[in-house]
Amino acid sequence: xxxxxxxxxxxxxxxxxxxxxxxxxxxxxxxxxxxxxxxxxxxxxxxxxxxxxxxxxxxxxxxxxxxxxxxxxxxxxxxxxxxxxxxxxxxxxxxxxxxxxxxxxxxxxxxxxxxxxxxxxxxxxxxxxxxxxxxxxxxxxxxxxxxxxxxxxxxxxxxxxxxxxxxxxxxxxxxxxxxxxxxxxxxxxxxxxxxxxxxxxxxxxxxxxxxxxxxxxxxxxxxxxxxxxxxxxxxxxxxxxxxxxxxxxxxxxxxxxxxxxxxxxxxxxxxxxxxxxxxxxxxxxxxxxxxxxxxxxxxxxxxxxxxxxxxxxxxxxxxxxxxxxxxxxxxxxxxxxxxxxxxxxxxxxxxxxxxxxxxxxxxxxxxxxxxxxxxxxxxxxxxxxxxxxxxxxxxxxxxxxxxxxxxxxxxxxxxxxxxxxxxxxxxxxxxxxxxxxxxxxxxxxxxxxxxxxxxxxxxxxxxxxxxxxxxxxxxxxxxxxxxxxxxxxxxxxxxxxxxxxxxxxxxxxxxxxxxxxxxxxxxxxxxxxxxxxxxxxxxxxxxxxxxxxxxxxxxxxxxxxxxxxxxxxxxx
Amino acid sequence: xxxxxxxxxxxxxxxxxxxxxxxxxxxxxxxxxxxxxxxxxxxxxxxxxxxxxxxxxxxxxxxxxxxxxxxxxxxxxxxxxxxxxxxxxxxxxxxxxxxxxxxxxxxxxxxxxxxxxxxxxxxxxxxxxxxxxxxxxxxxxxxxxxxxxxxxxxxxxxxxxxxxxxxxxxxxxxxxxxxxxxxxxxxxxxxxxxxxxxxxxxxxxxxxxxxxxxxxxxxxxxxxxxxxxxxxxxxxxxxxxxxxxxxxxxxxxx
Numbered sequence: 001x002x003x004x005x006x007x008x009x010x011x012x013x014x015x016x017x018x019x020x021x022x023x024x025x026x027x028x029x030x031x032x033x034x035x036x037x038x039x040x041x042x043x044x045x046x047x048x049x050x051x052x053x054x055x056x057x058x059x060x061x062x063x064x065x066x067x068x069x070x071x072x073x074x075x076x077x078x079x080x081x082x083x084x085x086x087x088x089x090x091x092x093x094x095x096x097x098x099x100x101x102x103x104x105x106x107x108x109x110x111x112x113x114x115x116x117x118x119x120x121x122x123x124x125x126x127x128x129x130x131x132x133x134x135x136x137x138x139x140x141x142x143x144x145x146x147x148x149x150x151x152x153x154x155x156x157x158x159x160x161x162x163x164x165x166x167x168x169x170x171x172x173x174x175x176x177x178x179x180x181x182x183x184x185x186x187x188x189x190x191x192x193x194x195x196x197x198x199x200x201x202x203x204x205x206x207x208x209x210x211x212x213x214x215x216x217x218x219x220x221x222x223x224x225x226x227x228x229x230x231x232x233x234x235x236x237x238x239x240x241x242x243x244x245x246x247x248x249x250x251x252x253x254x255x256x257x258x259x260x261x262x263x264x265x266x267x268x269x270x271x272x273x274x275x276x277x278x279x280x281x282x283x284x285x286x287x288x289x290x291x292x293x294x295x296x297x298x299x300x301x302x303x304x305x306x307x308x309x310x311x312x313x314x315x316x317x318x319x320x321x322x323x324x325x326x327x328x329x330x331x332x333x334x335x336x337x338x339x340x341x342x343x344x345x346x347x348x349x350x351x352x353x354x355x356x357x358x359x360x361x362x363x364x365x366x367x368x369x370x371x372x373x374x375x376x377x378x379x380x381x382x383x384x385x386x387x388x389x390x391x392x393x394x395x396x397x398x399x400x401x402x403x404x405x406x407x408x409x410x411x412x413x414x415x416x417x418x419x420x421x422x423x424x425x426x427x428x429x430x431x432x433x434x435x436x437x438x439x440x441x442x443x444x445x446x447x448x449x450x451x452x453x454x455x456x457x458x459x460x461x462x463x464x465x466x467x468x469x470x471x472x473x474x475x476x477x478x479x480x481x482x483x484x485x486x487x488x489x490x491x492x493x494x495x496x497x498x499x500x501x502x503x504x505x506x507x508x509x510x511x512x513x514x515x516x517x518x519x520x521x522x523x524x525x526x527x528x529x530x531x532x533x534x535x536x537x538x539x540x541x542x543x544x545x546x547x548x549x550x551x552x553x554x555x556x557x558x559x560x561x562x563x564x565x566x567x568x569x570x571x572x
Numbered sequence: 573x574x575x576x577x578x579x580x581x582x583x584x585x586x587x588x589x590x591x592x593x594x595x596x597x598x599x600x601x602x603x604x605x606x607x608x609x610x611x612x613x614x615x616x617x618x619x620x621x622x623x624x625x626x627x628x629x630x631x632x633x634x635x636x637x638x639x640x641x642x643x644x645x646x647x648x649x650x651x652x653x654x655x656x657x658x659x660x661x662x663x664x665x666x667x668x669x670x671x672x673x674x675x676x677x678x679x680x681x682x683x684x685x686x687x688x689x690x691x692x693x694x695x696x697x698x699x700x701x702x703x704x705x706x707x708x709x710x711x712x713x714x715x716x717x718x719x720x721x722x723x724x725x726x727x728x729x730x731x732x733x734x735x736x737x738x739x740x741x742x743x744x745x746x747x748x749x750x751x752x753x754x755x756x757x758x759x760x761x762x763x764x765x766x767x768x769x770x771x772x773x774x775x776x777x778x779x780x781x782x783x784x785x786x787x788x789x790x791x792x793x794x795x796x797x798x799x800x801x802x803x804x805x806x807x808x809x810x811x812x813x814x815x816x817x818x819x820x821x822x823x824x825x826x
Contacts, residue, residue: 327672
């Protein structure tokens with residue numbers, strides 16, 4: 001053990017492994033708080049795994065009563081696919097989050113290549129650290145789901161002894177999780193090798209945002225899998241586009257199940273997918289290994305200059321009589337555009353809202369209505385009216401959170417040096433402006449065409465109510481805002497986490513229900529609805545005036561503080 | 573004129589600065605010297621308003637920092653020791669941000685930013701974000717940002733670290749011309765040669781206390797010795813030769 005600890009490979013692996021957990025923007029207090037939050041999430045996930053066992057045990061007890069082996073087996077197939085999909089999703093999500101550390105980077109090159117360590121050691125330890133990191137999440141996900149997977153393997157009408165059944169699931173699911181990891185590495189590798197150095201940062205940020213967005217939106221689809229028992233039995237064409245189904249094919253192939261031909265084709269697709277992902281990931285690593293110096297030191301000036309000449313330049317926008325407002329607004333937009341971290345937070349949470357809306361619209365058969373037309377169902381109408389409120393709520397929180405996370409806390413001295421009391425309102429209003437635009441107006445603009453399609457002219461009234469509610473939401477969310485975006489240190493999970501979750505959930509339900517109810521009422525055109533809207537408008541204007549007055553006298557915050565209340569629930 | 577009276581700063585139980593007083597007159601370049609931990613950076617942070625003194629007062633041209641920090645800071649340009657910048661911005665974007673925060677007129681700002689980028693040899697890199705800049709380039713950006721609003725007092729914390737020869741020469745010439753225009757420059761450094769060449773006066777700090785203050789041209793005349801000799805004497809620096817010998821012995825040299 002001592003000999004192992006003395007080896008450079010041990011220290012380098014440790015260094016890379018810790019680097020994968022390093023967010024870089026948290027203070028010591030923030031890092032402690034973040035660790036507590038992560039532990040809390042892990043516990044919640046394990047609890048969720050146990051809760052699933054209870055739910056599925058009830059489901060299979062009911063299926064056993066029906067005495068129909070086919071129904072039972074179909075449900076078991078769908079649940080196996082679900083159990084494969086969950087760890088795949090977790091591994092892919094984590095790999096996307098640490099996308100910047102999947103390959104040795106320029107810092108590694110400049111620091112480590114100057115030391116007497118071989119390139120082989122650098123790449124080997126990087127891969128080892130990555131394997132440990134991914135392995136940690138793969139094992140955690142499978143441990144959390146183990147009770148459920150054992151339960152499914154021990155079912156009444158299962159064809160094989162439970163250890164065989166369980167081993168086949170385990171093997172297929174581990175390969176599936178490995179595929180997720182390799183696929184993310186392969187995509188990042190291709191980008192790193194193909195993108196010009198001057199554009200690599202922006203391209204990498206965009207890629208990560210797109211991948212996070214796709215993953216978050218796909219989460220409802222993962223949760224939807226247990227309900228697709230018949231589809232897994234019959235093999236419709238969409239199964240071939242769902243990677244968890246490929247690995248269900250692998251599981252059935254391992255069990256020697258040749259009762260359905262589509263499982264063999266799915267298993268073949270899995271083999272092809274794994275080969276492709278491993279091929280590209282390994283190829284990228286080998287290419288980088290062989291040309292580390294050339295890739296890291298390739299010239300970037302030309303790329304950057306051509307990119308700069310034609311790029312969108314918000315600094316050229318007219319500033320009017322409010323230069324401070326313009327400065328903060330532009331700084332915020334540029335940071336959201338270039339910072340991988342902030343864009344990631346924004347896109348991930350935004351996509352969560354979009355996922356909720358997509359899920360709700362799918363459940364009310366929007367696709368069927370769009371394809372076939374006909375009368376609009378009550379459910380579809382309700383869903384379309386509800387959609388902007390749900391999206392606004394999540395999107396506004398997403399933007400606020402992205403603005404709260406610092407980008408380089410040590411550089412905020414420039415804002416302290418240039419602080420001006422009479423410009424305080426402009427400084428804070430710039431952040432409110434961004435939240436209003438990205439958190440309220442953009443969601444309304446995205447959903448308005450759909451509302452027009454479904455509701456016709458009534459959509460105008462619904463949009464008007466959504467605008468009012470969006471404005472109200474932003475004023476409420478930003479009432480205590482006292483920061484220039486990205487300049488204040490950040491302590492995540494400051495509040496009592498269960499209480500925060502509960503408050504957030506209740507606020508979401510209240511906001512979306514009240515908003516959708518008023519919008520529906522407005523569609524009726526009754527005078528009372530008009531009066532309600534006028535009242536709401538007056539309330540929002542009053543709140544805004546109050547906030548504006550408050551902002552002018554608010555000192556800017558550059559250090560996040562833990563709450564002084566130790567026990568917010570006052571339980572003792 | 574910059575006046576610092578009885579500046580004291582405590583960090584919990586640690587006394588970092590103990591009743592330090594000095595003045596800076598228009599046209600003066602004052603070198604601020606002291607060994608590590610003597611309170612130099614604390615003084616600089618107090619003078620630019622990033623820290624609040626535990627006791628004492630600072631004023632610039634009659635404007636008290638504690639009474640009107642905003643008006644006070646309007647007249648200051650600052651170059652910190654470490655080039656902490658928002659490196660996801662380009663140099664031009666950073667200068668635009670600082671100029672707008674200082675509420676400069678847009679036409680004037682654009683013209684100055686464009687000219688300063690050229691004069692500080694940053695024009696060729698104007699489309700690159702500062703993450704790709706060398707330390708010297710970042711120092712030049714910081715100096716351009718500090719000068720952008722034509723401040724009365726320029727506070728420089730180790731401004732020559734990381735600068736290449738050309739930029740260093742430009743920096744020196746610039747400081748001399750600024751002083752000739754009646755600007756004040758407070759110049760915290762470890763480099764005796766720069767202080768001897770540039771500064772009209774030197775202030776030396778040791779263990780949080782002001783231990784010497786002398787006009788540079790008078791040093792030879794008074795027979796006080798070179799700046800380095802004065803520094804070693806007043807800050808009671810030990811003879812480092814035995815330590816150097818021990819280092820050599822530690823690494824196996826003779």
